[in-house]
Amino acid sequence: MFYYLESLAMKGRVLRGVVLAVVAVMLSVVAMAQSAHSHNHSHTIHAEDKGPWLGTEWGVGIGAAYSMLDADSDPATLNPRLGYQGHLHMGLLFGRNFALEVELCYSGSSIRAEQLSLDRKIRLTTIDIPVLLSFRVLNSRLQLDLGPVFTVRSSAEYTLDSETKFFGPVYPTWNLAAGVGVRLFRNLMLDVRYIYPLTTTTNQFEGNEFTMRTSRVTGGLTLMF
Secondary structure (H helix, E strand, C coil), X not given: CHHHHHHHHHHHHHHHHHHHHHHHHHHHHHHHHHHHHHHHHHCCCCHHHHCCCEEEEEEEEEEEEEEECCECCCCCXXXXXXXXXXXXXXXEEECCCEEEEEEEEEEEEEXXXXXXXXXXXXXXXXXXXXXXXXXEECCCCEEEEEEEEEEEEEEEEEEECCEEEECCCCCCCEEEEEEEEEEEECCEEEEXXXXXXXXXXXXXXXXXXXEECCEEEEEEEEEEC
Protein backbone atom coordinates (compact mmCIF):
# COMPACT_ATOMS: atom_id res chain seq x y z
CA MET A 1 0.00 0.00 0.00
CA PHE A 2 2.86 2.39 0.83
CA TYR A 3 4.42 1.74 -2.56
CA TYR A 4 1.08 2.37 -4.24
CA LEU A 5 0.58 5.71 -2.44
CA GLU A 6 4.14 6.77 -3.19
CA SER A 7 3.59 5.93 -6.86
CA LEU A 8 0.39 8.01 -6.90
CA ALA A 9 2.21 10.98 -5.38
CA MET A 10 5.00 10.77 -7.95
CA LYS A 11 2.51 10.47 -10.78
CA GLY A 12 0.59 13.45 -9.39
CA ARG A 13 3.72 15.62 -9.59
CA VAL A 14 4.34 14.54 -13.17
CA LEU A 15 0.74 15.17 -14.16
CA ARG A 16 0.74 18.63 -12.62
CA GLY A 17 3.75 19.45 -14.76
CA VAL A 18 1.99 18.15 -17.87
CA VAL A 19 -1.15 20.15 -17.12
CA LEU A 20 0.83 23.35 -16.54
CA ALA A 21 2.74 22.82 -19.78
CA VAL A 22 -0.45 22.24 -21.76
CA VAL A 23 -2.12 25.30 -20.23
CA ALA A 24 0.94 27.36 -21.18
CA VAL A 25 0.72 26.06 -24.75
CA MET A 26 -2.99 26.90 -24.95
CA LEU A 27 -2.41 30.44 -23.65
CA SER A 28 0.42 30.90 -26.14
CA VAL A 29 -1.82 29.67 -28.95
CA VAL A 30 -4.53 32.17 -28.05
CA ALA A 31 -1.98 35.00 -27.85
CA MET A 32 -0.50 34.05 -31.24
CA ALA A 33 -3.92 33.90 -32.84
CA GLN A 34 -4.92 37.30 -31.45
CA SER A 35 -1.64 38.81 -32.64
CA ALA A 36 -2.09 37.30 -36.10
CA HIS A 37 -5.68 38.53 -36.27
CA SER A 38 -4.54 42.09 -35.45
CA HIS A 39 -1.77 41.86 -38.04
CA ASN A 40 -4.12 40.59 -40.76
CA HIS A 41 -6.68 43.25 -39.89
CA SER A 42 -4.11 46.03 -40.39
CA HIS A 43 -2.86 44.54 -43.68
CA THR A 44 -6.00 43.89 -45.71
CA ILE A 45 -4.51 43.86 -49.21
CA HIS A 46 -5.67 40.72 -51.02
CA ALA A 47 -7.06 39.36 -47.73
CA GLU A 48 -10.26 38.22 -49.38
CA ASP A 49 -8.32 36.21 -51.98
CA LYS A 50 -5.83 34.49 -49.71
CA GLY A 51 -7.68 34.36 -46.41
CA PRO A 52 -5.98 34.62 -43.00
CA TRP A 53 -2.89 32.43 -42.60
CA LEU A 54 -3.48 31.96 -38.88
CA GLY A 55 -6.74 31.56 -37.00
CA THR A 56 -8.53 29.67 -34.26
CA GLU A 57 -11.45 27.30 -33.93
CA TRP A 58 -13.41 26.17 -30.88
CA GLY A 59 -15.76 23.32 -30.27
CA VAL A 60 -17.61 21.12 -27.81
CA GLY A 61 -18.48 17.48 -28.36
CA ILE A 62 -19.76 14.16 -27.08
CA GLY A 63 -18.88 10.60 -27.99
CA ALA A 64 -18.25 7.02 -26.96
CA ALA A 65 -15.15 4.99 -26.13
CA TYR A 66 -14.32 1.32 -25.91
CA SER A 67 -11.25 -0.15 -24.21
CA MET A 68 -9.27 -3.23 -25.22
CA LEU A 69 -7.53 -4.84 -22.24
CA ASP A 70 -4.36 -6.87 -22.58
CA ALA A 71 -3.26 -8.29 -19.20
CA ASP A 72 -0.05 -10.27 -18.62
CA SER A 73 -1.97 -12.78 -16.47
CA ASP A 74 -5.56 -13.84 -15.92
CA PRO A 75 -6.49 -13.05 -12.30
CA ALA A 76 -10.10 -12.48 -13.31
CA THR A 77 -12.32 -12.27 -16.34
CA LEU A 78 -12.34 -8.60 -17.33
CA ASN A 79 -15.09 -7.41 -19.67
CA PRO A 80 -14.96 -3.71 -20.59
CA ARG A 81 -18.18 -1.83 -21.27
CA LEU A 82 -18.84 0.92 -23.79
CA GLY A 83 -18.26 4.30 -22.15
CA TYR A 84 -19.20 7.91 -22.78
CA GLN A 85 -17.09 11.02 -23.14
CA GLY A 86 -17.37 14.78 -23.49
CA HIS A 87 -14.70 17.17 -24.66
CA LEU A 88 -13.75 20.79 -25.26
CA HIS A 89 -11.81 21.53 -28.43
CA MET A 90 -9.45 24.32 -29.42
CA GLY A 91 -7.48 24.53 -32.65
CA LEU A 92 -4.83 26.82 -34.05
CA LEU A 93 -5.17 26.93 -37.84
CA PHE A 94 -2.16 27.33 -40.13
CA GLY A 95 -3.59 28.24 -43.51
CA ARG A 96 -6.06 25.82 -45.07
CA ASN A 97 -4.32 22.48 -44.53
CA PHE A 98 -2.74 22.33 -41.08
CA ALA A 99 -3.89 22.82 -37.51
CA LEU A 100 -2.68 22.20 -33.97
CA GLU A 101 -5.53 20.81 -31.88
CA VAL A 102 -5.70 20.72 -28.08
CA GLU A 103 -8.62 19.07 -26.28
CA LEU A 104 -9.78 18.44 -22.74
CA CYS A 105 -11.67 15.13 -22.58
CA TYR A 106 -13.62 13.60 -19.71
CA SER A 107 -14.86 10.03 -20.00
CA GLY A 108 -16.59 7.48 -17.83
CA SER A 109 -16.97 3.74 -18.31
CA SER A 110 -16.80 0.45 -16.43
CA ILE A 111 -15.28 -3.03 -16.43
CA ARG A 112 -17.09 -6.15 -15.27
CA ALA A 113 -14.64 -8.26 -13.26
CA GLU A 114 -15.48 -11.88 -12.47
CA GLN A 115 -13.36 -14.12 -10.23
CA LEU A 116 -14.91 -17.43 -9.16
CA SER A 117 -18.11 -16.40 -7.36
CA LEU A 118 -17.03 -12.74 -7.10
CA ASP A 119 -18.61 -10.38 -9.63
CA ARG A 120 -17.83 -6.68 -9.39
CA LYS A 121 -18.31 -3.56 -11.48
CA ILE A 122 -15.15 -1.46 -11.70
CA ARG A 123 -15.95 2.20 -12.32
CA LEU A 124 -13.55 4.21 -14.47
CA THR A 125 -13.17 7.99 -14.74
CA THR A 126 -10.59 9.45 -17.10
CA ILE A 127 -9.33 12.90 -18.06
CA ASP A 128 -7.23 13.15 -21.23
CA ILE A 129 -5.48 16.04 -22.96
CA PRO A 130 -4.80 15.21 -26.64
CA VAL A 131 -2.35 17.49 -28.48
CA LEU A 132 -2.72 16.61 -32.15
CA LEU A 133 -1.33 17.79 -35.46
CA SER A 134 -4.14 17.85 -38.01
CA PHE A 135 -3.73 17.66 -41.80
CA ARG A 136 -6.84 18.82 -43.67
CA VAL A 137 -7.87 18.44 -47.30
CA LEU A 138 -10.95 18.89 -49.49
CA ASN A 139 -11.66 22.30 -48.01
CA SER A 140 -11.31 20.86 -44.47
CA ARG A 141 -13.98 18.25 -45.09
CA LEU A 142 -11.47 15.46 -44.37
CA GLN A 143 -8.72 15.53 -41.75
CA LEU A 144 -6.05 13.19 -40.43
CA ASP A 145 -4.86 13.62 -36.83
CA LEU A 146 -1.74 12.36 -35.07
CA GLY A 147 -0.14 13.21 -31.75
CA PRO A 148 0.33 12.43 -28.05
CA VAL A 149 -2.47 12.00 -25.53
CA PHE A 150 -1.68 12.86 -21.90
CA THR A 151 -3.90 11.01 -19.45
CA VAL A 152 -3.91 13.26 -16.39
CA ARG A 153 -6.43 11.14 -14.49
CA SER A 154 -7.22 7.43 -14.70
CA SER A 155 -9.18 6.31 -11.66
CA ALA A 156 -10.64 2.81 -11.35
CA GLU A 157 -12.31 1.50 -8.19
CA TYR A 158 -14.94 -0.95 -7.02
CA THR A 159 -16.91 -1.65 -3.86
CA LEU A 160 -16.74 -4.83 -1.79
CA ASP A 161 -18.52 -5.21 1.56
CA SER A 162 -19.21 -1.45 1.65
CA GLU A 163 -15.48 -0.76 1.24
CA THR A 164 -14.03 1.10 -1.74
CA LYS A 165 -11.06 -0.68 -3.28
CA PHE A 166 -8.63 0.64 -5.88
CA PHE A 167 -8.08 -1.27 -9.10
CA GLY A 168 -5.31 1.08 -10.23
CA PRO A 169 -5.00 3.27 -13.33
CA VAL A 170 -6.25 1.59 -16.49
CA TYR A 171 -4.56 4.04 -18.88
CA PRO A 172 -0.96 5.28 -18.55
CA THR A 173 0.07 8.92 -18.71
CA TRP A 174 1.71 8.66 -22.12
CA ASN A 175 -0.32 7.59 -25.15
CA LEU A 176 -0.30 8.09 -28.91
CA ALA A 177 -3.41 8.79 -30.97
CA ALA A 178 -4.17 8.54 -34.69
CA GLY A 179 -7.53 9.46 -36.12
CA VAL A 180 -9.62 10.58 -39.04
CA GLY A 181 -12.37 13.20 -39.09
CA VAL A 182 -15.12 14.00 -41.59
CA ARG A 183 -16.99 17.29 -41.58
CA LEU A 184 -20.64 16.38 -42.03
CA PHE A 185 -21.90 19.94 -42.13
CA ARG A 186 -20.25 23.33 -41.86
CA ASN A 187 -20.09 23.20 -38.06
CA LEU A 188 -20.35 19.47 -37.28
CA MET A 189 -17.37 17.10 -37.25
CA LEU A 190 -17.45 13.30 -36.95
CA ASP A 191 -14.15 11.79 -35.81
CA VAL A 192 -12.79 8.34 -34.94
CA ARG A 193 -9.49 7.75 -33.10
CA TYR A 194 -7.30 4.90 -31.96
CA ILE A 195 -5.29 5.55 -28.79
CA TYR A 196 -2.29 3.33 -28.13
CA PRO A 197 -0.62 3.25 -24.67
CA LEU A 198 3.13 3.79 -24.69
CA THR A 199 3.61 2.13 -21.30
CA THR A 200 1.83 -0.45 -19.15
CA THR A 201 -0.11 0.03 -15.93
CA THR A 202 0.06 -1.93 -12.67
CA ASN A 203 -3.33 -3.11 -11.44
CA GLN A 204 -4.71 -5.26 -8.64
CA PHE A 205 -7.92 -7.14 -8.00
CA GLU A 206 -8.54 -8.93 -4.73
CA GLY A 207 -4.90 -9.43 -3.84
CA ASN A 208 -3.73 -10.36 -7.35
CA GLU A 209 -1.35 -7.88 -8.95
CA PHE A 210 -0.76 -7.78 -12.71
CA THR A 211 0.17 -5.39 -15.51
CA MET A 212 -2.01 -4.29 -18.40
CA ARG A 213 -1.64 -2.48 -21.70
CA THR A 214 -4.98 -0.91 -22.60
CA SER A 215 -5.72 0.66 -25.97
CA ARG A 216 -8.89 2.54 -26.87
CA VAL A 217 -11.13 3.36 -29.80
CA THR A 218 -13.15 6.55 -29.54
CA GLY A 219 -15.73 8.18 -31.78
CA GLY A 220 -17.80 11.29 -31.45
CA LEU A 221 -19.35 14.46 -32.80
CA THR A 222 -17.95 17.94 -32.30
CA LEU A 223 -19.92 21.15 -32.79
CA MET A 224 -17.49 23.76 -34.11
CA PHE A 225 -17.90 27.51 -33.63
